């Protein structure tokens with residue numbers, strides 16, 4: 001018994017998808033131009049596909065799992081289960097118009113021509129806002145559309161915004177925020193569900209580790225109560241005596257989100273020699 005997972009053959013999600021499997025301790029040899037491969041140390045077969053085709057393959061049961069952007073999952077509108085958000089491929093689907101266009105609200109798109117590769121999502125978005133617009137579906141290079149007179153506005157994926165900028169466009173509405181997700185169908189056998197649970201457990205440990213840092217610092221013993229009060233830790237911080245009398249080493253785990261604030265406070269409270277170390281896996 002095994003699981004079959006579909007990942008992007010090439011493009012924005014390809015490398016991060018492979019990296020995630022590797023970080024989960026799954027070794028796959030992805031030879032150039034090889035469209036199918038087996039993991040050597042986990043019952044997993046990997047298919048390399050165009051991302052647009054992944055939802056359909058998973059729905060049909062040709063693959064049991066897929067790694068794909070939420071934007072594609074929504075656009076393809078297939079009955080898939082989102083197992084886990086993966087924290088990469090973060091982007092937004094946004095409306096953009098030429099820089100010179102005066103834009104004050106979504107009403108300004110009434111009656112306009114909008115070019116997009118996401119007609120389903122855009123239609124749905126506009127319908128809910130009661131805006132009628134003409135949607136032109138194009139499969140790529142969407143940002144060029146206003147410049148060549150094909151459309152008045154576009155709706156496409158944005159992350160840094162540099163593609164919009166280079167094409168003389170400005171972002172005016174966020175339609176959707178997206179990241180890569182692990183999806184599955186509901187056809188998994190009990191044995192496959194167990195394998196999926198095992199994979200999900202590893203993914204969660206990798207994700208948690210990425211969001212946290214291991215922090216070591218030295219503190220004079222009289223400052224310990226204040227410093228320990230600043231540190232969350234997995235249970236509580238570890239305190240070990242230093243060779244030098246009156247000093248201790250304090251170890252803890254900090255979340256990426258409040259990391260800088262806590263570090264500043266630790267320093268102000270008298271912590272010295274603060275070391276911050278990445279965590280490889282984290283199981284709580």
Ligand SMILES: Nc1ncnc2c1ncn2[C@@H]1O[C@H](COP(=O)(O)OP(=O)(O)OP(=O)(O)O)[C@@H](O)[C@H]1O
Pocket residue numbers: 008009010011012013049050051052068069070071072089090091157158159160178179180
């Ligand atoms: N600029 C970006 N920053 C971050 N994530 C992005 C960006 N652009 C796209 N993505 C995410 O990566 C996914 C794949 O993007 P990519 O541009 O590689 O797709 P594609 O050209 O349709 O590839 P394919 O050849 O597989 O059809 C998108 O569906 C989206 O979820």
Ligand SMILES: O=P(O)(O)OC[C@H]1O[C@H](OP(=O)(O)OP(=O)(O)O)[C@H](O)[C@@H]1O
Pocket residue numbers: 012140141143156157158159160161162163164
């Ligand atoms: O805001 P930015 O950082 O500039 O990113 C946005 C661009 O990235 C994606 O295309 P990609 O580069 O993946 O190429 P593609 O057109 O081949 O899909 C997307 O379709 C935008 O064109």
Ligand SMILES: [Mg+2]
Pocket residue numbers: 050051052
């Ligand atoms: Mg595609």
